[in-house]
Amino acid sequence: MRKFLTQSGLFVALPLGFLLLLAYLDPFNFFRVEKDADHLMLKKQIGTNINSRLYKLIEYGKSPTEVVILGDSRTDQLKTAYFEKLLNKRVTNLSYGGGSLPEIISTFDEVVKSKKVTQIYIGVSFNLYNKKNEINLVPEAVGLKQSLISYLVSKYCLRASLLYGKALLFHESLELGKPPYTKEEFWDYQLYSSAANFYRAYAYPGEWFQELKRISGYCATHNIKLTFLVPPTHVDLQKRIADFHLLEEEEAFKKDLTSLGAMYDFDYSNDITLKRGNFLDPFHSVDSVSRLVVTELVTGETKYSKFSTPIKN
Amino acid sequence: MLFNSVSFAIFLPVVFILYWFVTNKNLRLQNLMLLFTSYFFYACWDYRFLFLLIFSTLLDYFTGLKMNDAASRNGRRFWFWLSICINVGFLGVFKYYNFFAESFAEALSTFGLKTNFWTLKVILPVGISFYTFHGLSYVIDVYFKKINPERDFVNYAVFVCYFPLLVAGPIERATHLLPQVKTPRVFNSVQAVDGLRQMLWGFFKKIVVADNCAQYANAVFNNEGDFSGSTHLLGAVFFALQIYCDFSGYSDIALGASRIFGIELLRNFAFPYFSRDIAEFWRRWHISLSSWFRDYLYIPLGGSKGGTGVRIRNTFAIFLVSGFWHGANWTFIVWGALHAVYFLPLMLLDRNRKNTDTVAQGKMFPSISEVVQMGTTFFLVAVAWVFFRAQDLSHAFLYLKHLFTKSLFRIEVEDIKKISVGADIIYLSVLVILLLLAEWIQREKKHALQFEAGKTPRFVRWSVYYGLIILIYWFQGSQQQFIYFQF
Numbered sequence: 100m101r102k103f104l105t106q107s108g109l110f111v112a113l114p115l116g117f118l119l120l121l122a123y124l125d126p127f128n129f130f131r132v133e134k135d136a137d138h139l140m141l142k143k144q145i146g147t148n149i150n151s152r153l154y155k156l157i158e159y160g161k162s163p164t165e166v167v168i169l170g171d172s173r174t175d176q177l178k179t180a181y182f183e184k185l186l187n188k189r190v191t192n193l194s195y196g197g198g199s200l201p202e203i204i205s206t207f208d209e210v211v212k213s214k215k216v217t218q219i220y221i222g223v224s225f226n227l228y229n230k231k232n233e234i235n236l237v238p239e240a241v242g243l244k245q246s247l248i249s250y251l252v253s254k255y256c257l258r259a260s261l262l263y264g265k266a267l268l269f270h271e272s273l274e275l276g277k278p279p280y281t282k283e284e285f286w287d288y289q290l291y292s293s294a295a296n297f298y299r300a301y302a303y304p305g306e307w308f309q310e311l312k313r314i315s316g317y318c319a320t321h322n323i324k325l326t327f328l329v330p331p332t333h334v335d336l337q338k339r340i341a342d343f344h345l346l347e348e349e350e351a352f353k354k355d356l357t358s359l360g361a362m363y364d365f366d367y368s369n370d371i372t373l374k375r376g377n378f379l380d381p382f383h384s385v386d387s388v389s390r391l392v393v394t395e396l397v398t399g400e401t402k403y404s405k406f407s408t409p410i411k412n
Numbered sequence: 413m414l415f416n417s418v419s420f421a422i423f424l425p426v427v428f429i430l431y432w433f434v435t436n437k438n439l440r441l442q443n444l445m446l447l448f449t450s451y452f453f454y455a456c457w458d459y460r461f462l463f464l465l466i467f468s469t470l471l472d473y474f475t476g477l478k479m480n481d482a483a484s485r486n487g488r489r490f491w492f493w494l495s496i497c498i499n500v501g502f503l504g505v506f507k508y509y510n511f512f513a514e515s516f517a518e519a520l521s522t523f524g525l526k527t528n529f530w531t532l533k534v535i536l537p538v539g540i541s542f543y544t545f546h547g548l549s550y551v552i553d554v555y556f557k558k559i560n561p562e563r564d565f566v567n568y569a570v571f572v573c574y575f576p577l578l579v580a581g582p583i584e585r586a587t588h589l590l591p592q593v594k595t596p597r598v599f600n601s602v603q604a605v606d607g608l609r610q611m612l613w614g615f616f617k618k619i620v621v622a623d624n625c626a627q628y629a630n631a632v633f634n635n636e637g638d639f640s641g642s643t644h645l646l647g648a649v650f651f652a653l654q655i656y657c658d659f660s661g662y663s664d665i666a667l668g669a670s671r672i673f674g675i676e677l678l679r680n681f682a683f684p685y686f687s688r689d690i691a692e693f694w695r696r697w698h699i700s701l702s703s704w705f706r707d708y709l710y711i712p713l714g715g716s717k718g719g720t721g722v723r724i725r726n727t728f729a730i731f732l733v734s735g736f737w738h739g740a741n742w743t744f745i746v747w748g749a750l751h752a753v754y755f756l757p758l759m760l761l762d763r764n765r766k767n768t769d770t771v772a773q774g775k776m777f778p779s780i781s782e783v784v785q786m787g788t789t790f791f792l793v794a795v796a797w798v799f800f801r802a803q804d805l806s807h808a809f810l811y812l813k814h815l816f817t818k819s820l821f822r823i824e825v826e827d828i829k830k831i832s833v834g835a836d837i838i839y840l841s842v843l844v845i846l847l848l849l850a851e852w853i854q855r856e857k858k859h860a861l862q863f864e865a866g867k868t869p870r871f872v873r874w875s876v877y878y879g880l881i882i883l884i885y886w887f888q889g890s891q892q893q894f895i896y897f898q899f
Contacts, residue, residue, distance in 0.1 A: 100432065100599050100601065102601060103599075103601040103604055103605065106605075107608075110874065110877070113878070114881060231635055231638070233634070246418060248418040248421070249418055252418075252885065253888070254885060254886055254887070254888050257885050257886060258886070292826065292829075295826070296826070296829070296830050299638065300635060300637075300638040
């Protein structure tokens with residue numbers, strides 16, 4: 100027995116030491132918020148690239164704000180600084196690249212636990228309003244956020260720690276997630292390949308509409324101001340909806356959103372969406388457009404968006 | 413408490429310390445400790461059903477004693493059937509009530525008769541199929557005087573509730589496990605180290621292969637019809653790998669954990685995907701269940717003795733019941749029936765015991781005919797798994813319809829991109845090859861990580877262990893519940 104215990108102790112010493120090193124590096128700021136601004140920036144760059152859900156939820160848990168933005172990469176582009184300047188309140192953007200509607204719903208449930216939220220912006224595009232687009236990585240991130248050991252033994256902590264450690268040791272600048280395409284190639288890829296993946300198979304997300312109704316009801320009873328937005332996409336991408344014979348479904352989607360709360364629709368043929376120069380790719384607008392979107396959302400002065408509210412009986 | 417959870421990583425060392433350092437001097441105390449920790453383990457799932465488990469244990473314990481003490485044959489028979497009826501009754505209510513009610517209502521509605529059966533929102537108690545079968549085997553063995561009844565309740569309860577096998581087997585026999593429970597255990601470091609190795613291999617199979625394959629299989633099965641035939645085939649293959657690595661991984665962890673406590677459990681898997689025909693597959697897949705049905709159903713029905721009609725009936729009986737054991741769904745029954753259809757020609761031609769040895773025994777590589785046989789068997793098994801995985805029969809048939817199209821022979825890269833949600837498919841393929849390679853090399857041993865003492869240097873062994881830990885760490889899939897917990 101003694102030999103067994105000694106050997107077992109020796110064997111686990113190395114992994115335990117490694118876990119301590121990971122706890123020291125702490126790439127997702129699980130244990131403490133990084134004080135050094137450069138290191139914090141580096142951690143944010145790596146953490147959001149490896150698992151943006153985990154990084155952002157831990158960040159929000161440490162410092163909850165009154166205003167929250169939920170959505171996918173398109174709402175992720177809406178800089179919190181623009182909101183903060185107009186609202187004079189701290190804002191957190193909990194939108195994730197490649198996000199889905201179930202993730203928005205799960206993040207909402209997580210966010211309202213803080214009891215601090217007074218205002219929520221939810222960005223939903225038509226391609227998210229599809230039962231087939233059902234990936235939800237938020238529960239996993241919530242589980243990791245709640246358990247120290249699970250966090251330390253997760254692949255995300257390991258991968259981010261290695262990148263962070265490497266950057267610290269070799270003073271390397273990181274180039275994460277850059278697509279290996281030119282702008283033109285990427286435009287076509289997004290327009291034909293990505294759009295086809297979204298629209299090829301469609302199913303009405305009845306369950307999720309009920310969940311959004313629940314969210315709307317919750318916000319109404321808890322005095323949380325809820326605003327929906329449909330971010331702008333280039334008209335070429337809008338036309339792809341017709342290519343897949345989904346115009347009726349898109350109309351139903353916008354009707355559903357309107358029934359839930361205040362809704363700003365930027366996704367139709369207008370001065371923004373007609374110009375290719377306003378977009379990085381068919382899905383994502385440039386920063387100047389994001390600023391216009393934020394201004395309309397906060398001030399309520401509509402120039403490029405169509406505003407609607409539920410019809411009260 | 414999942415085996416692949418942080419809570420189990422704490423639970424197991426605590427039980428180890430209590431077992432070998434606190435209660436080791438007194439067998440009864442040691443067993444009592446095992447019993448309470450097993451109850452605690454079970455209560456972590458759902459404490460409400462702990463009472464059902466205790467009731468079931470008490471029932472079979474007293475039935476054993478009453479049968480033994482019965483003055484007449486009729487008395488003995490009364491207690492036997494009472495226990496069988498209650499055990500099967502519980503299983504029926506918790507697992508099959510809604511299935512029968514709905515199926516009966518559907519059958520009547522085809523004749524234009526409207527019925528309004530109550531369907532109950534019954535939660536299935538975890539492990540009920542497994543511990544009920546433990547108890548049944550004990551009662552049957554006592555009734556047929558294969559064993560004497562156990563008079564010590566703690567010993568008997570440990571046999572039923574021993575935590576490594578409680579929720580998903582292997583389905584133990586009293587003749588195998590009870591003597592080990594009643595005998596003082598001596599710590600054996602060779603056995604314990606091998607147990608830890610087996611656990612490590614089980615974790616690799618579950619966390620790396622099964623959980624990653626699950627994401628691909630789910631992506632295809634949940635969106636059936638959106639892909640080409642080849643992608644549907646890939647989905648079925650991923651599910652075949654998932655269910656094997658999930659269940660055999662669980663069994664490896666259970667067997668390994670038990671060996672740390674000096675208790676050997678029945679082997680449940682013997683590299684089934686290296687089988688050359690379906691009969692061999694069933695000698696290597698979920699062995700504890702197959703042998704249970706063989707001993708308590710197939711042989712009492714007459715087995716392979718008798719005329720062709722009797723043999724066909726018995727074959728279908730065992731496969732249909734086996735399918736039904738998995739759950740109250742027609743998909744499982746069709747899965748069982750399909751295996752019976754696969755098995756039947758072998759049995760009728762008396763070729764079902766042709767491949768009783770290990771494939772390419774003593775050789776490194778299989779012959780071409782063995783490769784073809786293994787490939788064909790795997791394909792048949794993978795097609796049958798479609799029924800096992802599908803939500804209902806129409807889903808399964810639609811899936812197969814989309815599989816067997818012209819596009820079965822065309823690889824769609826866009827499909828692969830669309831279903832790529834977990835580990836990169838190339839990495840996953842490499843990991844699967846690594847798994848198959850390791851299992852192929854070790855196929856004549858009990859598990860893929862079994863090393864012969866003294867033959868492999870410690871440096872090599874430890875490198876393999878650390879290598880596996882790194883792979884588990886780096887490629888862990890998103891945590892999924894063990895598939896067999898639902899049964």
